[in-house]
Amino acid sequence: MRHRRAVVVLTVLLLLGIVLGLVGTGCSTSQPAAPAADANTRIATLQRSNSLLQRQIDLASGKDFYLVLDPAAGDITLMLRGAELQRYTVLGLTVGQPRVAWLSRPDPTLWQDVVWAHGELDPPRQIDRLVVQAAPPGKEGAEEVAQVPPTPEEMYPVPSRYHVRFDNGLSIEIRPLESDTQAGRWTKLRAWLGAKWHDAKEAAFDRERDAVRLRVALNPKDAASLYRSLPPAVRLIILSGEQAAAPKLAPKPVPVSTPAK
Amino acid sequence: MDPSPSSPTGSHAPPAAAGPEPAPRPRPARPTAPAPAAPAPVRRPGRVPLNRRAIAVAGTTGIVLLAIGIAWGGTGYRYDPYIEMQPAVAGKVPATDKELKQLATRLERRSRDLTAKLKTTAPRGVYIVIDQTQNRLYLKRDEETLLDARCSAGSGMVLKETGGKNRQWVFDTPRGRFEVLALLRNPVWAKPDWAFVEDGQPIPKNPADRLESGTLGEYALYFGNGFMIHGTLYERLLGRAVSHGCIRVGRDDLRKVWANARLGMRIYIY
Numbered sequence: 001m002r003h004r005r006a007v008v009v010l011t012v013l014l015l016l017g018i019v020l021g022l023v024g025t026g027c028s029t030s031q032p033a034a035p036a037a038d039a040n041t042r043i044a045t046l047q048r049s050n051s052l053l054q055r056q057i058d059l060a061s062g063k064d065f066y067l068v069l070d071p072a073a074g075d076i077t078l079m080l081r082g083a084e085l086q087r088y089t090v091l092g093l094t095v096g097q098p099r100v101a102w103l104s105r106p107d108p109t110l111w112q113d114v115v116w117a118h119g120e121l122d123p124p125r126q127i128d129r130l131v132v133q134a135a136p137p138g139k140e141g142a143e144e145v146a147q148v149p150p151t152p153e154e155m156y157p158v159p160s161r162y163h164v165r166f167d168n169g170l171s172i173e174i175r176p177l178e179s180d181t182q183a184g185r186w187t188k189l190r191a192w193l194g195a196k197w198h199d200a201k202e203a204a205f206d207r208e209r210d211a212v213r214l215r216v217a218l219n220p221k222d223a224a225s226l227y228r229s230l231p232p233a234v235r236l237i238i239l240s241g242e243q244a245a246a247p248k249l250a251p252k253p254v255p256v257s258t259p260a261k
Numbered sequence: 262m263d264p265s266p267s268s269p270t271g272s273h274a275p276p277a278a279a280g281p282e283p284a285p286r287p288r289p290a291r292p293t294a295p296a297p298a299a300p301a302p303v304r305r306p307g308r309v310p311l312n313r314r315a316i317a318v319a320g321t322t323g324i325v326l327l328a329i330g331i332a333w334g335g336t337g338y339r340y341d342p343y344i345e346m347q348p349a350v351a352g353k354v355p356a357t358d359k360e361l362k363q364l365a366t367r368l369e370r371r372s373r374d375l376t377a378k379l380k381t382t383a384p385r386g387v388y389i390v391i392d393q394t395q396n397r398l399y400l401k402r403d404e405e406t407l408l409d410a411r412c413s414a415g416s417g418m419v420l421k422e423t424g425g426k427n428r429q430w431v432f433d434t435p436r437g438r439f440e441v442l443a444l445l446r447n448p449v450w451a452k453p454d455w456a457f458v459e460d461g462q463p464i465p466k467n468p469a470d471r472l473e474s475g476t477l478g479e480y481a482l483y484f485g486n487g488f489m490i491h492g493t494l495y496e497r498l499l500g501r502a503v504s505h506g507c508i509r510v511g512r513d514d515l516r517k518v519w520a521n522a523r524l525g526m527r528i529y530i531y
Contacts, residue, residue, distance in 0.1 A: 039361045044348035046368035053375035060382035063437065065531060071343055081438050082382030083529050084404065085390050094340040102335030112346050125394075129431075131419040137463040149416065149501045152395045199337035213338055228394045231436055231531050242345050 048113070048240060055115055055237055065231040067119070067164075069093075069172075069214070072241025076216060078229070088226055091177045092217030098203035098210065111212045116166035116236040121227065125156055158224040160191065166236060169211030174227070176220035388527040389490070389518070391508055393434045396500050398490075398510060400521060407521070410514035411500040413493065415507075422458050430455045432505040434530060439484040441526040444519075448481035448491060449474045455505070478512060480519040484528050490518065 059066045060082035068077045069090070077087045098105050161175040202209050218226065355361045387407065390399040393414035400408035415434035422428045452471045457464045465471055478492010493499070493509035503509075508530075510518060 039358075039365065040350055040354065041348075043361065043365055043368065044350045046365065046372060047351050048348040050368060050372050050375055053372065053379055057375065057379050057382065060379065065436075071345070078531065080529050080531065082379070083384045083388065083390070083438070083527065084401075085529055085531050086392070093343045095343050096338035096340045098337070099339050100336050101332035104339060110346070127417055129417050129419050131421065132459075133421045134423050134458045135461040136423050137425075137457070137461060149498070149503050151501055155502070156394070196337060200333055203337050210338070214343070215340055225395065229392050229531060240345065242343060 045240075051113070052237070052240055059115065059235060059237060064233060064235050066115075066235040066237065068237055068239060069216070070239040070241070072239070076218075078226075078234075086225070086229065088218050088222040090216055091219060092215070094215045096173070096210070096213035096215055098213075100204050105211070111170055112238050116168075116170045119164040119166045119172075119230075119234040119236055120232060121230055122163040122165050122171075123159055125227065125230075128155070152228055153224075156228045158227045161195070162227055163210075163213075164230065164234065164236075165210070169208055171210045171212070172214045172216050172236070174216050174218060174223050176223040177217040384527045384529075386523075386526075387521045388529065391434075391528065391530045393436070393502075393508075393530055396502060398508065398514070398518070400518060408514060408517050410510060410517075412490075412511075412514075413495075413499055413504045413509040414502050415504050416502045420455055420459055425458075428454070428458075430458075430505075434504070434506050434508065435486070435488065436530050439488075439528040439530065441482045441522060441524055441528065442485055443483040444522055444524060445477075445481040445483060445489075447474070447479060448477040448489070450476045453487065478510075478515055480515055480522075482518070482522055482526075482528075490528070491515070 056068070060079070063081075065078065065080050065085075068079055070077070071090075071093055074090045074093075075087050076090055078085045161173060163171050163173050165171045355364055383403075387400060387402045390401055391397070391412065391414065392399075396412050396414055398408070398410045398412040399406055400410075415432045418432045420430045420432070450473045451468070452473055454464050476494065477489070478494075481489045481491035483489045488507055490508040490510060492512055492515045495503070495509070496511050499509065499511050
């Protein structure tokens with residue numbers, strides 16, 4: 001009888017030991033899983049970072065102008081061959097994706113990991129060229145040209161919002177931030193309705209156009225400057241990182257904002 | 262004979278002779294007699310007769326319009342805050358910790374190499390940036406702006422020659438990266454053909470007749486294909502696109518540019 005009881009107790013203890021052992025093993029095996037996941041994330045981040053660096057080097061080696069959008073630093077820089085030409089402070093950055101009747105389209109490409117190519121202004125900047133027919137030699141001089149030519153501001157009126165459209169349905173929409181707060185209610189409503197109408201039309205009927213649209217808010221002066229200065233066939237690269245939660249309300253001074261001499 | 266209105270002969274029947282009242286006027290003949298008019302329905306004030314079909318049509322139209330409105334309201338672009346996509350490991354994931362560490366070390370080394378290589382693409386020392394649309398010249402060193410000056414870039418004008426070779430010139434400033442190829446003090450302008458064509462003057466055969474001094478200011482930085490950064494006689498036009506493709510700068514600013522200029526200095530024009 002005693003022996004039997006002892007056997008039962010021993011069996012129970014043995015089973016308990018096995019269970020505890022298994023639990024312990026489970027815990028010990030689950031703990032290294034976290035460092036492995038961390039290591040994978042680190043490797044993935046390093047791979048992306050290297051890939052971005054390589055693309056920047058490729059862009060800097062080419063002859064095209066390119067924009068570098070840095071969400072973490074909150075700026076967009078126009079560059080050529082590694083030289084910074086002009087830097088603009090980004091006050092807000094959102095991603096727009098088309099939807100029809102409340103149904104969103106699936107994300108078409110890994111747009112963050114590619115270089116956007118052939119960016120053109122929409123509406124385009126119109127160049128009004130003066131054509132002068134020279135007088136034959138010995139006669140009166142060429143046709144009289146206007147005494148004081150227009151300033152860049154007079155030559156190139158800037159729309160309230162504009163796009164830079166790239167290949168593969170990628171685009172950025174530039175909009176001045178301050179004008180929204182300065183405008184009256186009626187003006188705001190009209191602008192909102194106009195934008196809504198255009199957006200709905202493009203989303204519904206022009207499927208190829210803006211599959212991904214980055215909306216970049218700049219201060220009005222910078223938005224106008226970028227519109228006047230953006231060269232044709234520009235490219236764009238998005239650097240790693242995200243923008244801080246709150247948009248910067250006081251932009252840092254940039255060269256273009258300094259008063260003219 | 263009864264002169265009834267329906268009688269075919271009634272229209273030509275003579276009126277009745279006697280009597281103070283005039284005889285009834287004869288009516289044209291009709292094949293059948295008109296039906297007596299039905300009594301008008303009695304409408305009670307405040308009640309409108311309901312037409313079920315009209316209600317159905319109006320209701321359906323309303324529902325369709327509402328559906329279209331709701332669908333249109335949800336058509337357009339949905340904007341969300343920018344979020345970076347999570348990166349995924351490209352290629353084969355290492356199985357052991359040792360392999361993971363080795364890969365991470367390799368990637369870190371490559372990252373350092375690439376960062377160093379990227380830095381070499383940036384211009385070294387002082388360089389010039391020209392915004393030809395807004396007619397601004399910047400003198401920069403790394404991220405520091407040493408000078409922000411007004412200038413005059415190409416006007417974009419098209420000049421057409423009459424007679425002769427019927428040539429055409431477009432006065433644009435080129436875009437791209439250039440280098441200072443020559444530094445000229447008190448430069449003398451060798452006027453090209455277009456300068457004579459524009460003024461309606463014959464093109465001289467003697468090269469010496471093309472030379473003009475004083476027009477280009479105190480200094481000039483030549484960067485190829487006949488283009489220069491130089492001074493101007495028309496400082497009041499600075500900030501406007503008036504040149505024939507060269508970059509005109511005011512005297513004081515040109516002196517600052519000259520003080521920093523060297524052969525091979527980079528010029529970026531956009």
